[in-house]
Amino acid sequence: MNRLYGHDATLSRFSESLEAGNLHHAWLLYGMKGIGKHILAEKLAGLLMCESQSGCGACHACKMLAAGSHPDVFRLGLIEGKRDLNIEQVRSVLSFLSLSGAESGRRVVILDDAERMNNQAANALLKGLEEPSAGSVLLMACSDLERLPATIRSRCMLQQCSPLTDTDVRAVLQQQAPPIDQQYLDLAVSLADGCPGVVSGLQxxxxxxxxxxxxxxxxxxxxxxxxxxxxxxxxxxxxxxxxxxxxxxxxxxxxxxxxxxxxxxxxxxxxxxxxxxxxxxxxxxxxxxxxxxxxxxxxxxxxxxxxxxxxxxx
Ligand SMILES: [Zn+2]
CATH class of the missing domain: 1.20.120 (Four Helix Bundle (Hemerythrin (Met), subunit A))
Known part of the structure; x- marks a missing residue:
């Protein structure tokens, strides 16, 4: 899995509440497109699932997570070519969260593009947020907070995610595969303006x-x-x-x-x-x-x- 750059504050806030045993059941990670919110959510899921709660990367749970095959982690986002996230997708999230974890006793959903839920989908999710099932954690990533209904925002732990420094942007771009050709790296860093995800086309x-x-x-x-x-x-x-x-x-x-x-x-x-x-x-x-x-x-x-x-x- 890619190394995470620039979201240390979120990681420590999350692991502190995990250790204290008062982790909120729904986190809303919001910030500009391309700053790595999905990778951040994967890291948070790693903290939850890891056998030593450290996201060690070496234990069985961490390995399954990295391979995308952990049975207690479900990922959902906008399907390419679709306008929005629909109610069937949200229902699949809720039914997954209502089951108890097979491996770990926990269930985690990473929901990307949360701002693209249509009204029906958002209403369905709202019900799920009101009645969380034990051990379930929803990690939502959102690039446009204003587009999410206030009723949803108010039921989540809001976590703002900031753009990266140019140094971190450069590091992210250099670890990508295939890497951006060295001669275009400065151009990519300045175009990214803190959001390395938006310049992946320069690969x-x-x-x-x-x-x-x-x-x-x-x-x-x-x-x-x-x-x-x-x-x-x-x-x-x-x-x-x-x-x-x-x-x-x-x-x-x-x-x-x-x-x-x-x-x-x-x-x-x-x-x-x-x-x-x-x-x-x-x-x-x-x-x-x-x-x-x-x-x-x-x-x-x-x-x-x-x-x-x-x-x-x-
Ligand atoms: Zn681990």
Missing amino acids: DESIARALQEWQSLIADPAGADVGKIEAWIRAHVKTVPHLLIARMLAMAVYPALQQPCTASAFESRELLQKALHECICWPGDVVRHSLRAGPALLACMLQLRTALRAMKTT
């Missing part, structure tokens, strides 16, 4: 190379060569993760927004903020409104360029 060298090209094309967004940008978009918009394209664009624009703003430049600065907002929303808008990704991205880029030029002339 594919052609994607890493394309992003590096994108970075140099948009280094000066105000003076960017539209023809070259159009060609890049045509060649890569289908393969390079949209989130990373948009994130890189936003990073190129931030410095202009951080400069002190004169009264006369106020309008163009607002224009820039609006254009930046559209650029950040572009990956989601493409999905939500079935936009054609390439033309929509080019439109964002042109808006940013216009706004930046207006700022320079005022």
Whole structure:
């Protein structure tokens, strides 16, 4: 199993309450996408299941857990291509938790993407949270706390998980298999911005190379060569993760927004903020409104360029 970086506070809070015998039956681990909440949940499950309650990695329980074959641990998350977690999935969680543990007397469910439960599913889970069965622990990972009903949040032990330091991000990226090519590691660390999970696409060298090209094309967004940008978009918009394209664009624009703003430049600065907002929303808008990704991205880029030029002339 991968080593865990950056969540020591959560680990110690969890093991302290485990040792004190007052462990809450439902933990809600929340924080940004890509910071390792699932790996953290696996570690917590390891503390619960391990024969010495230390997550030793060497005992029979730890080995089964690492192999994904521990009979008392159940994992569930959004199925690729599905919009949400549905009631049947939540029912399977609840019926698993209601049985008593075969190996350990405990039962653990790791529920990823908790914010993607639909209303029916959330209502079903709520009932389960009100009547926990002895020895059962639910570990939920959630990237958007606001999307979870308050009734669920209030019945869980809330644990905020923070983005990682750049040093930890680098360590996480270096232990991945296959590793990100050394020459793209700095780029990956800065793009990750504390969330190594979001840059896993750079393990594919052609994607890493394309992003590096994108970075140099948009280094000066105000003076960017539209023809070259159009060609890049045509060649890569289908393969390079949209989130990373948009994130890189936003990073190129931030410095202009951080400069002190004169009264006369106020309008163009607002224009820039609006254009930046559209650029950040572009990956989601493409999905939500079935936009054609390439033309929509080019439109964002042109808006940013216009706004930046207006700022320079005022
Ligand atoms: Zn162990």
